[in-house]
Every structure is written in structure tokens, then in C-alpha cells.
Amino acid sequence: MSRHIISILMENESGALSRVAGLFSARGYNIESLTVAPTEDSSLSRMTIVTTGSEEIIEQIKKQLNKLIDVVKLIDLTEAGHIERELALVKLRANNAIDRDELKRLADIFRGHIVDVTPESYVVELTGTGDKIDGFLEALGDRSVIEVVRSGSSGIGRGDRSLDL
Amino acid sequence: MELSGGEILIQFLKDEGVEYVFGYPGGSVLHIYDALYGQDELKHILVRHEQAATHAADGYARATGKPGVVLVTSGPGATNAVTGIATAFMDSIPMVVITGQVPTPVIGSDAFQEVDSIGITRPCVKHNFLVKDINKLADTLKKAFYIASTGRPGPVVVDIPKDVTDPMVKIPYSYPKKVEMRSYNPVIKGHSIQIKRAADMILSAKRPMIYSGGGVVLSNASAELRAFTRLLGYPITQTLMGLGAYPASDKQNVGMLGMHGTYEANMAMHECDVLIAIGARFDDRVTGKLAEFCPTARIVHIDIDPASISKNVKVDVPIVGDVKLVLEDLIKLLQESSVKPDESAKTKWWGQIDEWRSKQCLEYDRQSDVIKPQFVIETLSKLTGSGDTYVTSDVGQHQMWAAQYFQFDEPRRWINSGGLGTMGFGLPSAMGVQLAYPDATVACVTGEGSIQMCIQEMSTCKQYGLPIKIINLNNRYLGMVRQWQEFSYEERYSMSYMEALPDFQKLTEAFGHVGMKIEKRSDVEGALKEALALKDRLVFLDFITDRKENVYPMIEAGKAHHEMRMAADRELS
Ligand SMILES: Cc1cc2nc3c(=O)[nH]c(=O)nc-3n(C[C@H](O)[C@H](O)[C@H](O)COP(=O)(O)OP(=O)(O)OC[C@H]3O[C@@H](n4cnc5c(N)ncnc54)[C@H](O)[C@@H]3O)c2cc1C
Ligand SMILES: Cc1ncc(C[n+]2csc(CCOP(=O)(O)OP(=O)(O)O)c2C)c(N)n1
Numbered sequence: 105m106s107r108h109i110i111s112i113l114m115e116n117e118s119g120a121l122s123r124v125a126g127l128f129s130a131r132g133y134n135i136e137s138l139t140v141a142p143t144e145d146s147s148l149s150r151m152t153i154v155t156t157g158s159e160e161i162i163e164q165i166k167k168q169l170n171k172l173i174d175v176v177k178l179i180d181l182t183e184a185g186h187i188e189r190e191l192a193l194v195k196l197r198a199n200n201a202i203d204r205d206e207l208k209r210l211a212d213i214f215r216g217h218i219v220d221v222t223p224e225s226y227v228v229e230l231t232g233t234g235d236k237i238d239g240f241l242e243a244l245g246d247r248s249v250i251e252v253v254r255s256g257s258s259g260i261g262r263g264d265r266s267l268d269l
Numbered sequence: 270m271e272l273s274g275g276e277i278l279i280q281f282l283k284d285e286g287v288e289y290v291f292g293y294p295g296g297s298v299l300h301i302y303d304a305l306y307g308q309d310e311l312k313h314i315l316v317r318h319e320q321a322a323t324h325a326a327d328g329y330a331r332a333t334g335k336p337g338v339v340l341v342t343s344g345p346g347a348t349n350a351v352t353g354i355a356t357a358f359m360d361s362i363p364m365v366v367i368t369g370q371v372p373t374p375v376i377g378s379d380a381f382q383e384v385d386s387i388g389i390t391r392p393c394v395k396h397n398f399l400v401k402d403i404n405k406l407a408d409t410l411k412k413a414f415y416i417a418s419t420g421r422p423g424p425v426v427v428d429i430p431k432d433v434t435d436p437m438v439k440i441p442y443s444y445p446k447k448v449e450m451r452s453y454n455p456v457i458k459g460h461s462i463q464i465k466r467a468a469d470m471i472l473s474a475k476r477p478m479i480y481s482g483g484g485v486v487l488s489n490a491s492a493e494l495r496a497f498t499r500l501l502g503y504p505i506t507q508t509l510m511g512l513g514a515y516p517a518s519d520k521q522n523v524g525m526l527g528m529h530g531t532y533e534a535n536m537a538m539h540e541c542d543v544l545i546a547i548g549a550r551f552d553d554r555v556t557g558k559l560a561e562f563c564p565t566a567r568i569v570h571i572d573i574d575p576a577s578i579s580k581n582v583k584v585d586v587p588i589v590g591d592v593k594l595v596l597e598d599l600i601k602l603l604q605e606s607s608v609k610p611d612e613s614a615k616t617k618w619w620g621q622i623d624e625w626r627s628k629q630c631l632e633y634d635r636q637s638d639v640i641k642p643q644f645v646i647e648t649l650s651k652l653t654g655s656g657d658t659y660v661t662s663d664v665g666q667h668q669m670w671a672a673q674y675f676q677f678d679e680p681r682r683w684i685n686s687g688g689l690g691t692m693g694f695g696l697p698s699a700m701g702v703q704l705a706y707p708d709a710t711v712a713c714v715t716g717e718g719s720i721q722m723c724i725q726e727m728s729t730c731k732q733y734g735l736p737i738k739i740i741n742l743n744n745r746y747l748g749m750v751r752q753w754q755e756f757s758y759e760e761r762y763s764m765s766y767m768e769a770l771p772d773f774q775k776l777t778e779a780f781g782h783v784g785m786k787i788e789k790r791s792d793v794e795g796a797l798k799e800a801l802a803l804k805d806r807l808v809f810l811d812f813i814t815d816r817k818e819n820v821y822p823m824i825e826a827g828k829a830h831h832e833m834r835m836a837a838d839r840e841l842s
């Protein structure tokens with residue numbers, strides 16, 4: 105079992121997303137996260153899927169995705185150098201000085217930013233790999249966490265490794 | 270030319286060369302049916318249930334190779350069509366299904382007869398489209414036909430809201446001759462390095478086996494398959510979907526493989542050292558227990574769909590491409606090669622295969638007075654010859670007997686639902702075949718269970734004068750279910766018996782056709798001859814067959830190719 109980040113360029117058609125989601129559920133493939141948004145070319149959208157499976161399953165996933173008529177191009181980012189980023193917004197209970205200091209310090213260590221402050225709470229914005237965000241949440245423990253929103257991973261190849269037409 | 274959406278659809282279908290549309294009207298397609306009115310270039314066949322429309326279009330497609338076309342209304346019309354769409358999808362059959370939809374402004378409001386046809390059909394189509402803009406109608410239809418009939422074929426649904434076909438809204442129309450799709454370009458030419466590797470492996474074989482499937486039929490590559498197989502002199506087995514691509518009567522043919530394949534085919538699979546899979550998809554009915562599948566073989570696999578390759582069984586030399594083109598290339602290489610197949614190894618291998626053959630795994634009691642279902646099929650095969658006879662089938666024991674005992678010597682003559690196994694497929698698919706080939710003999714082999722799933726289509730047959738010969742192997746059981754219950758559930762025949770069967774003869778007569786009931790073996794041949802002589806009448810032959818006959822040989826669930834169960838009397842020999 106290994107974790108793969110698959111990036112897809114798809115025709116920006118209504119229903120394209122449900123074709124991908126439907127494929128994963130119908131065939132019982134794991135899906136850790138899926139993000140999608142239009143690209144600089146408005147006729148295309150780009151999707152990033154994080155999935156896990158044996159090498160054979162990952163191979164099938166890629167073939168089945170490529171088989172979808174709306175999929176124009178696909179790369180498996182994890183096959184070579186790539187950058188992975190996920191955004192997390194974390195609302196924390198911060199209603200006394202000691203907690204506030206400690207949470208501020210922790211956010212700094214993980215290079216997060218406090219983007220909202222009330223007498224009762226902080227909202228920390230954090231970007232990084234999925235692992236890094238997991239690490240931050242672990243460091244916090246559950247005592248101070250009120251709410252966590254994660255965007256799911258986006259990724260891009262390093263250097264001249266690109267997904268374009 | 271300024272046309273409404275409804276007129277564009279009809280004109281497009283004519284321009285596309287469509288002969289028949291199989292359909293059923295309803296609210297959201299009324300504009301389209303109005304555009305259809307008063308012309309006779311495009312022929313519409315009015316079925317009695319939308320499932321039958323899809324099966325008829327499917328049968329037409331299987332027999333001709335051209336996409337079948339269906340037109341149904343929104344809501345229940347679309348949902349009734351789903352079984353037929355899924356049937357075509359599983360067997361990779363080209364089909365374009367036009368479904369009406371509620372008008373665009375009310376989509377999503379639970380409008381009358383609204384269902385999300387795109388959502389419902391998504392998992393069982395090659396692709397589907399919702400056309401919200403009349404300006405995109407013609408191009409979308411062109412894409413639908415292109416996608417349905419190229420690469421690995423399959424059904425495509427085009428969902429058209431009623432307002433798009435409004436007779437008051439007209440736009441200029443011209444037939445789109447070309448399709449450009451950046452996201453869809455199936456590979457058809459095999460990779461030359463892979464083909465060379467395959468040729469080397471094929472020539473190095475000591476115990477070779479050719480395993481060919483439905484892809485050869487879909488690719489119209491029967492001639493290439495024959496040339497390839499004869500050039501090598503290797504044994505060939507065919508899947509249920511591939512039957513006829515290579516002639517059954519040829520000595521290199523060892524019969525079907527898999528669950529109800531022949532002993533020799535399955536044993537040869539188990540013992541072979543090089544397996545050449547051509548347009549076949551390693552279905553579980555074929556492979557048996559995967560862990561023991563072809564344990565000593567290196568495998569070459571030719572398939573147009575990369576996702577078919579190494580899906581169930583890991584292969585050594587994959588070749589993505591169209592069977593016809595790849596076989597052409599392979600044949601050329603084999604002819605040019607200085608290496609030739611090892612003749613002494615081949616002789617030894619054929620000796621082994623002949624020994625397996627001598628078990629005569631398909632023997633049965635030909636003397637019994639009770640009609641044996643195998644005897645009916647064998648006699649039908651003998652009387653019709655396979656050349657211009659088309660056999661469609663329903664699903665169950667009768668389907669397996671048809672596959673085992675009818676000699677299919679040509680492709681596209683054997684028409685059945687393999688992947689989905691849809692009871693109800695037989696009669697409507699025969700309608701599509703008969704329309705495509707009005708002068709051919711079309712026999713529908715069925716069972717008393719299956720035929721009742723689409724029996725209303727006898728009415729359609731009356732309307733269009735379709736002289737189909739329905740061969741009902743009436744064992745008064747859902748026989749395939751009963752067989753499994755006998756083998757695996759200690760003969761607890763739960764719900765595999767129907768108490769109140771109709772009098773099929775009278776029922777057929779009520780539909781305006783000829784009904785016959787045959788109860789003795791000695792009457793079988795005479796009845797078939799009589800029916801076949803009635804060239805312009807549909808004849809329903811109700812053969813009262815041996816109730817407890819089973820399909821042999823059989824690989825039971827979870828077993829491997831070399832663990833076949835033979836008929837009790839065969840076991841002894
Ligand atoms: C009751 C019952 C019992 C059955 N028992 C058996 C049995 O004993 N034996 C048996 O064989 N089957 C049996 N089946 C059928 C089985 O379920 C499968 O449908 C069948 O085995 C699949 O056949 P296939 O591998 O030829 O594939 P198909 O479904 O015909 O698929 C064709 C393959 O060819 C590829 N292809 C398509 N076009 C091209 C092209 N132009 N070029 C190259 N490749 C192409 C496709 O991508 C696909 O991989 C049974 C079915 C039923 C209902
Ligand atoms: C629509 C549908 N429902 C259920 C089944 C399961 N099934 C497979 S074979 C069979 C029995 C078919 O009976 P019959 O048509 O009499 O054929 P026989 O096996 O007796 O020859 C059944 C119920 C199916 N294949 N299709």
C-alpha cells in the first residue's frame with residue numbers, strides 16, 4: 105500500500121466531478137482527498153486526488169481515470185519530484201493568557217498564521233504537506249481544537265515536469 | 270437549412286446513415302416524434318417496453334457492427350432502458366440512446382417524469398451528455414456516435430430536454446462531418462517493440478494456447494484470427510463472447526473455455542506455457558480460481574482498452590491496440606521470421622490435447638425418449654447450418670447448451686448477454702437481428718423463465734412481421750438456479766420452480782403467431798423442420814425437456830481449470 109497524488113486535467117463540463125467520484129466509489133478505490141478548480145484555461149479544470157493502494161490498484165486507478173472521456177491528461181505526481189500543499193484552518197479555544205501564548209508559539213513553530221482573534225478563540229491558517237498538518241494537529245492534542253477545515257492536497261511537479269496540453 | 274431541435278435530431282440520424290430507431294414515445298419526446306412523422310427514410314420500430322428497445326438495438330449492433338439507436342422518453346422511459354444499456358455496456362456494444370428530459374427551466378424541481386438520467390446511467394455507459402443548448406445538439410450527437418463506435422465500443426446516452434426540441438425554435442443545420450476531441454483518442458496501432466516481443470514469445474512456445482474473445486468480433490478481425498491461428502497450427506479456445514470468430518468445426522478449435530467450457534480447453538489452459546489472449550478480458554467465469562490460473566504460462570495480451578490489461582491477471586507482454594491491426598502486424602512478423610514453431614513440441618502437445626478430447630465431455634444420452642435440451646440445439650444446428658443462421662439467447666442453462674452444441678462457424682451469428690447475463694435479452698435482440706437481416710433465419714433460444722421477461726415483444730414481432738423462431742427449452746425450472754441449488758445447497762430448490770406457467774402455444778396464438786408444443790424426442794426434428802419452413806411466420810416451439818438435466822462439464826465456484834466436474838456418466842469413462 106502506498107500513497108499517490110494523481111493530478112488530472114479534465115474538460116470543464118458539468119458532471120465531470122461526479123464521474124471521478126462515481127468511479128472511485130463504484131470500484132471501491134480509496135480516496136483520501138479530492139480537490140478541483142478551474143485552471144487559467146477556462147475550458148479545463150484541474151483535479152488532485154490523493155489515494156492509497158497496492159501498485160496494481162494504483163495502476164488500475166490511473167487507467168480507469170484515463171478512460172473517462174472527459175479526462176484530457178493525467179500524471180502521478182508521486183512518481184517524481186513534486187510539491188504537495190494543503191491548507192488547513194484551525195479554530196482553537198484561546199481564552200486565557202497561558203493558552204494564548206502557547207498556541208501562538210506552536211503556530212509559529214509550524215509557520216502558521218493567526219488570522220482571526222477573539223477573546224475566546226484563535227483561527228490558525230496553516231499550509232504544508234498533509235503530514236505537516238497532521239503533525240500540527242497532533243501537537244495541539246484535542247484539548248484546544250474547536251474546529252478543523254482541511255482543503256485536501258494540491259500538488260505540482262518540480263522543474264520542467266508539468267501537466268499541461 | 271433552418272431546423273428545430275427535433276428536426277435536427279431526425280435529420281442527423283439520417284445523415285449518419287441510421288436505418289432503424291427502436292423506441293417508445295412519451296411527453297418529453299413528443300416534439301421529436303412529431304419531427305419523425307410523415308417520413309419513411311428513418312424507420313422507427315415501436316416496441317412494447319423500453320428494455321426491449323435497448324435489447325433490439327443491441328441485437329442489431331451485434332449482428333451488423335453498426336451502432337444501435339434507441340429513443341425513449343424521460344423518467345420511466347429512461348429507467349426502463351437502463352437494463353438494456355447496462356447489458357450493452359458489459360459486452361462493449363456500440364449504442365446511442367436518446368432520452369427525453371424535462372425542459373431545462375424545470376430540471377431539478379422534481380418535475381413530472383423527471384429523473385436524473387445522466388446520474389442513473391453514468392456507471393453503465395461509456396459516456397453520456399445532457400444537451401442544454403440547441404446549438405450544441407448536432408455536434409454532441411456526432412460525438413455520441415463517434416464515442417460509441419470507436420475504441421472499446423459502448424453505449425452513449427444523449428439526454429435532451431424538451432425545450433431543446435421545441436418546433437418554434439429553429440437554427441441553421443449542417444451535418445458535422447468531423448469530430449475533434451482532445452480528451453478521447455483511442456490507440457489502435459500496436460507498439461512495434463511489444464509486437465516483436467510477442468512474436469518471439471509465441472514462437473518459443475512448446476505448449477501454446479490461443480484464447481480469443483469478444484474483442485475479435487468487435488474488431489471484425491475474424492479473417493486475421495483465422496490466418497494467425499492456421500499459420501501457427503496452435504490450439505484455439507474462444508470465450509462465450511468470441512464464438513464464431515474462429516469456426517467451431519475447425520480441428521484447431523478446442524471449444525469454449527471457462528465455467529462451462531470443454532474439458533480439453535480448460536486442461537490446455539492449465540497446462541499451456543504460452544497463452545495468447547486476443548480481445549478477451551479474463552472474466553471470472555473464464556479464469557476460475559485466479560491463484561491457479563494458467564500456472565505455467567507466460568501471457569501475451571492484445572486489447573484496445575489498457576484498463577483490461579493486467580486487471581485480473583498480470584500479463585508479460587501487453588499490446589494495446591485494435592486486434593485487427595495488431596494481428597496483421599504479428600502475422601507479417603511471423604511470416605518473415607526465420608524461427609518457426611517447434612513442430613515436435615507441437616505434435617506432442619496436440620497428442621495431449623487429443624487425449625483430453627477423447628473424454629468427449631459433451632456427450633449425452635441421445636436415445637432418451639424425454640427430450641434432452643442438448644439434442645434440440647444439436648438438431649437445430651444440423652438443420653440450419655451456421656452460415657446464415659443467427660442465434661440469440663436468453664440467460665440460463667439453455668444459453669450454455671446453445672453455446673456448447675450449436676456450431677458457430679462465422680462471427681456475429683451468436684448473440685447473447687455474457688457480461689450482465691440479462692434474462693429477457695433473447696427475443697428483443699432477435700428482433701434487431703431479424704430487421705437487419707430480413708431473409709436470414711433468426712432463432713431465439715430461451716427458457717420458460719427468461720422468455721416471460723420480455724414476452725410482450727411477440728406483439729412487436731406481429732406488427733413488423735418478424736418471423737423469429739423461438740426455441741423454448743422448457744424445463745419447468747429456473748434451471749441454472751436449480752442446478753446451483755442441487756450442487757451447492759443440498760437440493761433445496763428455493764424459488765427456482767414456477768407453479769403457473771402459461772400455455773405457450775395458446776399465448777403465441779393470441780399474439781397472432783404459430784405455436785407448437787413438442788414432447789417427444791422423435792418429434793424434435795420434424796417440428797424444427799416444419800417451423801423453419803414457415804419462412805414468414807414467427808413460430809414458438811415449446812420443447813418440454815428433461816427437467817433435471819444439468820450443464821456439464823462445469824468448474825464450480827472457487828475451483829481451477831483442471832478441477833472440472835463432468836456429467837455422472839462421463840466420470841466413469
Ligand atoms: C450463465 C453464464 C455463464 C457463463 N459461462 C461462461 C463460460 O463458461 N465461459 C465463458 O467464456 N464465458 C462465460 N460467460 C460469459 C462471461 O460472463 C463473460 O461475458 C465473457 O467470458 C467475456 O468474454 P470476453 O473475455 O471475450 O470479453 P468481452 O466482454 O467480449 O470483452 C471484449 C474485450 O475485448 C476488448 N476489445 C474490444 N474491442 C476491441 C478491439 N477492436 N481490439 C482489441 N480489443 C478489443 C475489450 O476491451 C474487452 O477487454 C457466462 C455468462 C453467463 C451469463
Ligand atoms: C434479469 C435476471 N434476473 C435473474 C437472473 C438470475 N438467473 C440466471 S439464470 C436464471 C434462470 C433462468 O431460467 P430459464 O429462463 O427457465 O432458463 P434455464 O436455466 O431453465 O434454461 C436466473 C433466475 C438473471 N440472470 N437475470
Ligand SMILES: [Mg+2]
Pocket residue numbers: 665716717718742743744745746747748
Ligand atoms: Mg427453465
